[in-house]
Amino acid sequence: MSPQETEIHQCIDAWLQALRGKQLARMLADYDERIVVFDVKPPFQIRGQAAIRQHWEESLPCFPDEFDYERRDARILHSGDLAVAHWIFHIVGWPAGHPAAQMWMRATVVLERREGRWCSVHEHVSVPFDPENGRPVGDPGR
Amino acid sequence: MSPQETEIHQCIDAWLQALRGKQLARMLADYDERIVVFDVKPPFQIRGQAAIRQHWEESLPCFPDEFDYERRDARILHSGDLAVAHWIFHIVGWPAGHPAAQMWMRATVVLERREGRWCSVHEHVSVPFDPENGRPVGDPGR
Numbered sequence: 001m002s003p004q005e006t007e008i009h010q011c012i013d014a015w016l017q018a019l020r021g022k023q024l025a026r027m028l029a030d031y032d033e034r035i036v037v038f039d040v041k042p043p044f045q046i047r048g049q050a051a052i053r054q055h056w057e058e059s060l061p062c063f064p065d066e067f068d069y070e071r072r073d074a075r076i077l078h079s080g081d082l083a084v085a086h087w088i089f090h091i092v093g094w095p096a097g098h099p100a101a102q103m104w105m106r107a108t109v110v111l112e113r114r115e116g117r118w119c120s121v122h123e124h125v126s127v128p129f130d131p132e133n134g135r136p137v138g139d140p141g142r
Numbered sequence: 143m144s145p146q147e148t149e150i151h152q153c154i155d156a157w158l159q160a161l162r163g164k165q166l167a168r169m170l171a172d173y174d175e176r177i178v179v180f181d182v183k184p185p186f187q188i189r190g191q192a193a194i195r196q197h198w199e200e201s202l203p204c205f206p207d208e209f210d211y212e213r214r215d216a217r218i219l220h221s222g223d224l225a226v227a228h229w230i231f232h233i234v235g236w237p238a239g240h241p242a243a244q245m246w247m248r249a250t251v252v253l254e255r256r257e258g259r260w261c262s263v264h265e266h267v268s269v270p271f272d273p274e275n276g277r278p279v280g281d282p283g284r
Contacts, residue, residue, distance in 0.1 A: 036217065036228060038248040042270045044282045045215070045230060045248060073187070075178065077252065077263060080222030084252050086178060086264055088187060099273070106180040106187060108250050108266045110219060110226050121219060122228055124250045126268030128184045129278045134241070136271045136278075140186045 008076055008083045008111060011118040016069050022060050028053055030119050032112065038124040040105055067093030072140070081113040088140055103127060103138030150218055150225045150253060153260040158211050164202050170195055172261050174254065180266040182247055209235030214282070223255040230282055245269060245280030 001009075011030060018026035028049065037046040039055065046055050074087035086108045094101040110122035127136040143151075153172060160168035170191065179188040181197065188197050216229035228250045236243040252264035269278040 036215075038228070038250070038266075038268065038270070040268075040270060041273050042279045044246065044270060044279065073178075075264075077224055077254065079224035079254075082219055082221035082224045082226065084224065084226060084264065086180070086266070099276070104186065106266065106268075108180070108252075108264065110250075112219065112221075122217075122226065122250065124180075124228070124248065124266045124268065126180065126182075126248075126266065127271065128180070128182060128186060129269065129271060131183050131241070134278060135276055137184050137186065 002078075004083075004113075005076060005078055007118055008078060008085065011111060012085055012109065015120070020067065020069060022063065024053075024056055024060060027056060032114075032119045032121045035120060036122050038126070040125045040127060063091070064093040064095070067091050083111040083113075083118065085109045085111070090138075100138075103136070104140045105138070144220075146225075146255075147218060147220055149260055150220060150227065153253060154227055154251065157262070162209065162211060164205065166195075166198055166202060169198060174256075174261045174263045177262060178264050180268070182267045182269060205233070206235040206237070209233050225253040225255075225260065227251045227253070232280075242280075245278070246282045247280065 015027060015030055031049055031052055033049050035052055037052055046052050069089055070092055071087045071089045077084045088104055088106050090104045105125055105127050108124040109120060111118045112121045127138050129136050157169060157172055173191055173194055175191050177194055179194055188194050211231055212234055213229045213231045219226045230246055230248050232246045247267055247269050250266040251262060253260045254263045269280050271278050
């Protein structure tokens with residue numbers, strides 16, 4: 001793994017560690033001011049640091065008090081000052097019977113390096129939905 | 143715009159033109175063999191050229207005979223041999239009353255340059271869903 005790929009892994013891992021700890025300031029530290037987020041839930045798109053801060057302030061209290069973040073099928077693509085990572089994941093720790101307990105999601109994260117530091121410029125998190133019944137499909141099928 | 147950014151725009155525009163014409167062979171020509179697609183509808187993830195071919199073979203007949211693809215808020219990020227484009231869009235041409243007629247979607251496309259030619263290595267297309275009622279939200283809110 002190249003030194004830059006190590007940095008990219010560390011950037012993503014640090015963000016996930018901040019999420020697990022619900023450490024909002026640490027989560028926000030790596031967002032570029034021009035971040036555009038397509039999240040699994042509304043709003044339709046979130047543009048800029050102030051909007052993503054508000055989104056996380058509202059979203060973090062909905063997470064379980066303690067949880068884990070299980071990733072699969074991660075891939076990182078990298079060239080020059082741009083990197084893309086994608087994976088599938090689910091949150092482990094919802095109470096039994098919670099609607100999100102069995103839901104897997106898909107994540108794409110785009111990082112840019114500015115002055116030697118990787119920051120997030122775009123994130124896209126979603127579940128597919130079944131056009132037959134309009135319901136989300138959170139089963140990765142394995 | 144740099145020559146490479148012009149190439150990236152042309153690659154995306156050519157793919158959209160092929161989609162409008164339902165020209166499957168042209169659509170598939172720019173997919174890398176290791177493509178991973180997170181589409182708006184199941185399957186949860188689509189891995190590789192054969193799987194994406196089957197997905198489009200099943201999906202294209204569901205599109206209107208004639209349609210347009212309206213994009214907004216497009217942004218392209220580029221460094222070295224990697225490029226990311228994201229935008230929001232909707233398909234214009236569904237019959238009135240069709241469930242998809244008013245639905246906007248979010249798209250993220252990742253391109254890699256191989257031997258001077260840009261090809262798609264990852265795509266993520268989705269709508270957010272409302273956790274209160276489990277329904278997709280296809281309104282960009284403007």
